[in-house]
Amino acid sequence: xxxxxxxxxxxxxxxxxxxxxxxxxxxxxxxxxxxxxxxxxxxxxxxxxxxxxxxxxxxxxxxxxxxxxxxxxxxxxxxxxxxxxxxxxxxxxxxxxxxxxxxxxxxxxxxxxxxxxxxxxxxxxxxxxxxxxxxxxxxxxxxxxxxxxxxxxxxxxxxxxxxxxxxxxxxxxxxxxxxxxxxxxxxxxxxxxxxxxxxxxxxxxxxxxxxxxxxx
Amino acid sequence: xxxxxxxxxxxxxxxxxxxxxxxxxxxxxxxxxxxxxxxxxxxxxxxxxxxxxxxxxxxxxxxxxxxxxxxxxxxxxxxxxxxxxxxxxxxxxxxxxxxxxxxxxxxxxxxxxxxxxxx
Numbered sequence: 241x242x243x244x245x246x247x248x249x250x251x252x253x254x255x256x257x258x259x260x261x262x263x264x265x266x267x268x269x270x271x272x273x274x275x276x277x278x279x280x281x282x283x284x285x286x287x288x289x290x291x292x293x294x295x296x297x298x299x300x301x302x303x304x305x306x307x308x309x310x311x312x313x314x315x316x317x318x319x320x321x322x323x324x325x326x327x328x329x330x331x332x333x334x335x336x337x338x339x340x341x342x343x344x345x346x347x348x349x350x351x352x353x354x355x356x357x358x359x360x361x362x363x364x365x366x367x368x369x370x371x372x373x374x375x376x377x378x379x380x381x382x383x384x385x386x387x388x389x390x391x392x393x394x395x396x397x398x399x400x401x402x403x404x405x406x407x408x409x410x411x412x413x414x415x416x417x418x419x420x421x422x423x424x425x426x427x428x429x430x431x432x433x434x435x436x437x438x439x440x441x442x443x444x445x446x447x448x449x450x451x452x453x454x455x456x
Numbered sequence: 457x458x459x460x461x462x463x464x465x466x467x468x469x470x471x472x473x474x475x476x477x478x479x480x481x482x483x484x485x486x487x488x489x490x491x492x493x494x495x496x497x498x499x500x501x502x503x504x505x506x507x508x509x510x511x512x513x514x515x516x517x518x519x520x521x522x523x524x525x526x527x528x529x530x531x532x533x534x535x536x537x538x539x540x541x542x543x544x545x546x547x548x549x550x551x552x553x554x555x556x557x558x559x560x561x562x563x564x565x566x567x568x569x570x571x572x573x574x575x
Contacts, residue, residue, distance in 0.1 A: 261514030275491035301526035337571030
C-alpha cells in the first residue's frame with residue numbers, strides 16, 4: 241500500500257478523551273521480546289513521514305518531546321527566543337521483523353535546532369537514513385557532518401520529487417562531500433517497495449561494516 | 457458536568473506537572489529507551505491514577521515507550537516517569553531494546569534483512 245500523504249503527519253490522538261491505545265490488529269504478539277530502531281533524518285517536507293508510512297505496519301504515530309533546556313544545542317533561536325516550552329513532534333512507524341524482533345522507524349527533523357532530540361534517539365539505534373531533497377541540499381550537509389561526528393552509520397537516499405532537477409548521483413555525492421563507502425540511492429518514498437529497498441541498503445551496509453569493522 | 461481534561465489546556469506544563477506529581481528526570485529503576493517494550497502483568501488496579509490505568513490497559517500486549525507516548529499524547533519524558541512508577545510497583549515488565557555495542561552483530565542484521573524481504 242502506498243502512503244502518499246505529505247508531512248505533517250496524521251493528527252495526534254484526540255485530546256481530552258481516554259486514550260484508546262492500539263487497535264487490536266496493531267497489537268504486537270506477546271512473543272515480541274526486543275526492539276531495534278532506525279532513524280530517518282532530513283529537512284521538513286523531504287518525505288520522512290511518507291517513507292515511514294509506506295513501510296510501516298501501523299499508521300505512523302506521533303510522539304512529542306518538549307524543548308525545555310533553553311539554548312542547549314540551539315543555534316538560531318531567533319523567533320523562538322524566550323519561549324518556555326516548544327513541542328517537537330517525531331513521527332514513527334513499526335515493522336515486525338519476526339515473532340520476537342520489532343523494528344521501529346523514527347523520522348526526525350535535520351535542522352540543527354532539533355538536535356537536542358537526537359540524544360535519546362540515536363542511543364542504541366542501528367543506523368540512519370539521511371533523506372535528501374535535491375532542491376534543498378543544505379540541510380543535508382549539517383546532518384551528514386553531525387552523524388559522522390557521532391559515529392552513526394548511515395546511508396543517503398534521495399527522494400525523487402517529480403519537479404526536482406535530476407542530478408547524476410556522482411554529482412550529488414560530490415556536492416554532499418560523501419565518501420565513496422557510504423551508499424547513495426534514489427528512492428520514491430511514497431512506494432513501499434522503494435522505501436523497503438532503502439532500509440535494505442542500510443542493512444546491507446551495516447552488515448558490511450559489522451563483517452569488516454576496520455572499514456569504519 | 458465535569459470533565460477534568462477540559463479545564464486546562466492539554467500539554468501545558470501545569471498539566472504535565474500534575475500528572476507526574478511534579479517529578480521530572482529519570483526515576484525509573486531501569487533505563488527506558490523509546491523502543492523499550494512494556495508489558496502489563498495485570499489489568500488496571502482500582503484507584504490507579506488515570507494515566508497509569510491507561511498504560512496498564514494498552515500494555516496488555518507489548519508496546520514500546522514511543523507508542524505509549526503517542527497514544528497518551530504525552531511527552532516521552534512524562535511517560536517515562538509514569539512507567540517508572542509502574543515498574544517500581546511491579547505492575548509492568550520492561551523488555552530492553554537490543555543494544556548494539558559499537559556495531560550491531562551480524563545475526564541481528566541478517567534477521568532484519570530477512571524480515572524486510574518479506575515486506
